[in-house]
Amino acid sequence: MSSGRAKKKPTKSEPRSRAESSAETREALIRAGIELFASEGLDAPSLDAICARAGKTRGAFYVHFPDRDAFLAAVMERVGLPFLDVVLGSDDTPPTLTTVVQRFLVAVASGEYPLTAKDGVRPHQLLDACARSEPVRARYVALIESSIARLAAIVARGQDEKTLRDDVRPEDAAAILLAAVVGAQTLMELRASVDLGPAAAAMLAMLRRHPGPQE
Template identity: 30%
Template sequence: MPRSRAHTRERLLAAALDVFAEEGFGRSTVEQVCERAGYTRGAFYSNFTSLDELFLAMWEGRSAQMLRAIEDAVVAAESDGESDAVDLDVAAARVLSVIPVDDRWYRVTSEFTAHALRHPELRVAMAEREAAIQSVILPLVESALARAGRSVTDRSALGRALVAVHDGTTAQVLLEPDRTDVAAARTDLFLCVLRNYSEPNSPSENK
């Protein structure tokens, strides 16, 4: 993709996030996005066919950025200390520290999810992208668990449980941002999921 077109695309994506967050996805228009980005409708339609496609591209970009950060956090946790073993609590805390709890992004994704539920083709697209994200995250989680002396017992259930805990606790943290106990419970719940869907490699393993 030529540099100028890539720059236009990035500006449209950034402008769209602002517009979606302020106006709500369902009330946003192509014209509002173009006005915020400083482009014409022609520039928009040279890059995207619709606001739906733009959102999915936005989601793909943010997901890729998050996955890189998670991979770096897992590698950092595995590099700590002199032992080959990983402390599961430390690894989980590192990973959660790089997963953003973002008010604007949560609002936009929640609204788009409701929109997608009314359109079968978007519902399928979102489910496929969720599965693609899990396919990248799960090997990282399995690697960290293996270094902590544990093996996954139900891979599919673990992936779905991690997504459910992330979505649910994100809402709780955003609703009560000053509650440190709510934020702490987020980490505890992730650890519960990791332990409940894995088992020690030996009876003496307590991590």
């Protein structure tokens, strides 16, 4: 006996749009690049190996990236920008300079810092890639300049709050801080016996504002 209810016909899942499929392909290729560059270095993985890891074809690769250098630059940005967001925070929740330095030291100690992670890309490999490729160099410089600008804003905020000395331009202080980071990368790659914690504390002490006798 019929219950009177119409049976629902099974519905097929909606096919992904072309844009969604394209985004998934690009993401798979970048993930494959991150994994292979970290484990094998920047030069060793071939395009065939990258495409095989991603489960995509060479044709799909060239739809998204004109060449290997453009791909490497995209991978660099994907790794670098999220890390910078973690360390430097956002405009909604701006950190103090002390917090930024502490986050950097924690990232280094935990292996989360991209250029000092175990079995990851080494600083000299990145510099070699920059020397060979203008697109890679330009993308790396863009990340550096963005970092300096964001650090300068943090320093300026500290000066406004009278926690940092105001006789140094924020942009100059930010450039010195970033130069110290690049130097720290080199020291760590050389396995030099330098304790970054006290060195970072000394740099913060030099930038910290000390009230004068009239305050």
